[in-house]
Amino acid sequence: MSQQSGHLGNAAEARAKGASISATSPSEHAVIVGAGIAGLACAARLRAAGYDVTLLERHETVGGKIRTVPSAAGPIDAGPTVLTMRHVFDDLFATLGARLDDHVTLIRQKTLARHFWPDGSMLDLFADRGQSTEAVRQFAGARAAQQFRAFCARAEHLFAAFDGPMMQAAEPRLATLTAHVLKHPQLIPAMAPLSTLQSLLRSSFDDPRLRQLFGRYATYVGGSPTHAPAILSLIWQAEAAGVWVVKGGMHKLTQALATLLQTHGTEVRTNAHVDRIEMQNERAAAVHLQDGTRLACDVVVHAGDPRALATGTLGASTEHIATQTFKAKRSFSARVLSFAATPKGPDLAHHNVFFSDQPTEEFDDLMAGHIPRHPSFYICALDRGQKTAPPATERFEIITNAPATVGTSKTPEDITQWLHQITRQMAQQGMTFSPTPTTQSVTTAQDFAQMFPASQGALYGQSPHGLTAALQRPTARTAIPNLYLAGGGTHPGAGVPMATLSAKHAVAAILSDQTSTFRLGQTATRGGMSTA
Structure with missing residues (x-):
């Protein structure tokens, strides 16, 4: 065994035991593809373990589905809107010796959600x-x-x-469950x-x-x-256990995490489009960008939709990875309306749901691959639940469910009809906005398909339908040594806390595998075999 490989192995073993790494010890290089919450979380855990980390994001900003659109009232969330399972994020920031509360302001909500029905009835649920x-x-x-x-x-x-x-297990098995x-x-x-x-x-x-x-x-x-x-x-229990609003919007969480990572020496590259993953000796060895840059590395974490690997979007060498995602039915997508306006109507909480009077029809339409004719919709009043009075012009995000798409970039022909329908439903329940939002404020499933490669616009990966659906997701380890998966499309599944947990599983697998490789090398050397 070479002197250098011995240092690498000792560093890996020290990391696995939680020991500090000497500044003179050579560090392995990890490249993470995708800077959504899972990619950011992987970067934090790998950096804390002593890795040199390069985090790649194809968009202009980090965050993935935690994204915003601009407005005269400031950035408006166009993705997740509240935080649950807070302990997952406290633990994440602690890996870098930081306190979550020192980097973002979290406001626990007394009112979990406010619910409205067309008959005029209303129900609040509380913490x-x-x-x-x-x-x-x-x-x-x-x-x-x-x-x-x-x-x-x-x-x-x-x-x-x-x-x-299930959720805390890295590789749940049906027999174990x-x-x-x-x-x-x-x-x-x-x-x-x-x-x-x-x-x-x-x-x-x-x-x-x-x-x-x-x-x-x-x-x-x-x-x-x-x-x-x-x-x-x-799922109800995750919300019942506590809901927190991030002051300023959910994007403040990912921005704070990216800033913390850079403080700790992580390289964060935005507008970095990945072309392919390079293999050497049947192991992931480098990531190639579309601009011709080659990033050699010891570990690659793909923190995007795993279907991108199965479809060959990142090169033919990964087409045998996560193959179940190639044929599996996709989850729903959404249409998201983000805008600034002055509201008139019923008093809103931060988290509001306006229910349709056609609940069966809504899901029949979705299962048939159609936009619901009479959708229920979620309204996030982003400036509510902040312990201060909202401004005259508030920021809003309205979400309705939509089927996934084959990924065309063409604006759907029914988008105007859809906006008129939800505007009419809101007006029937006394809810109006001035100015009235326009179709220019809408993000569609087709848009999501363009943003997130090979996702088909599905926001949650594979469909959750069926008793064993949760066991059909890819897990962190892949059949390619040095290539790992994280994100909402992998175990334990969709949602900000679950995607963050997926990073914990991925990094645990990386550290375990590297330690095992080092010990195997030690055994081979002691047995008289050269591993150099």
């Missing part, structure tokens, strides 16, 4: 469960409150039961394994409005309650 239960009682009666308590208990139980063996369930048989009725979320909600709530409300959580991972498994009811 305090007792307050939510009382609100449900006043909204739909004592029996509904009792059903809500039971539903919350089920979701909390499921979340606690599957957090460890089956054994876990058999060891805790009380989970079986809570899981309702033969039920969809919709059928579970029918048996959980008498009031159809509550079924519609909690069925909405399937859309948080890009699915329909008519086809998503009942176990996805646990």
Whole structure:
């Protein structure tokens, strides 16, 4: 073994044990493709472990789906709008010796969400469960409150039961999960394994409005309650455990993380379009940019949609990676309307949902690949929930679900009709904006398909439909040595906290594999074999 390779191995072993790395020890170089939240999180963890890190982003700014559009009132979020599972981000910043609260201002929301129906009814859900239960009682009666308590208990139980063996596990296996369930048989009725979320909600709530409300959580991972498994009811617990608004918008989180990374010596390159991943001796060895730059490296992390590898978007050498994404059905996409205006109508919280009076039709349309004729829609009032009065001109983000697309860049012909429809639905519930938003403010599935290579505009990767859908996602390790995956399209799945956890799994795999390679080299040397 060469003296240099011995230093590299000792550095790897020290990192795996959490030890500090000497400034004179050679550092491995990691290239991360994609600077969304998963790419940023990978960069933080790898930098903390002693790697030299180059983070590549094809757009002008970091953040990926945590993105903004400009307006006269300032940048407007055009992606995720609130933070849940805060502990994931506290842990991430701590890896670099930092406190999350020193870099962004987080405001915990007392009101989780405000819900409106066409019949004029309204329901707030709160961070305090007792307050939510009382609100449900006043909204739909004592029996509904009792059903809500039971539903919350089920979701909390499921979340606690599957957090460890599923979300926190780097490579969950059906056999392991089956054994876990058999060891805790009380989970079986809570899981309702033969039920969809919709059928579970029918048996959980008498009031159809509550079924519609909690069925909405399937859309948080890009699915329909008519086809998503009942176990996805646990998504409610992630929100019930706490919702935080990032002051200034979610993009402040990714900007703060990028600044912290640069302070720690990470190279962040924007407008960096990756052409291909180079292989040497059947290992990932370099990343080539479209401008001809070649970045040699010891580790490559692809933090974009894994379908880009399976489709050969990053070169033919990766087409055998994440092949399930090539044929798997895609999750839903969205149409996002981001604008500044003065609102008139019902008092809004930060997080608001206006429900359609055609809930079955909405998901029938989506499952058939059509834009819903009468969609429900989410309104984020970005300047609400900040502990200060909102300005006269506020920033808003309106989201409706949409099917994924084949990726054409052409503006959909129905975009004007769609905007008229949601404007009409809002007006029917007394909600108007001045000035009225225009189609110039809309991001479509076709736009998302152009932004995120090979995604087909799907914002959550593969479809979450089916009981074992969560086990069909690619995991961090790939069949190519030195190539790893992270992001919402990989395990443990979509959403800002889950994508951030995927980075933790990827870096743990990198450190474990490198340590194992070093130990194998030690064994070979001791046995009289040269590994140089």
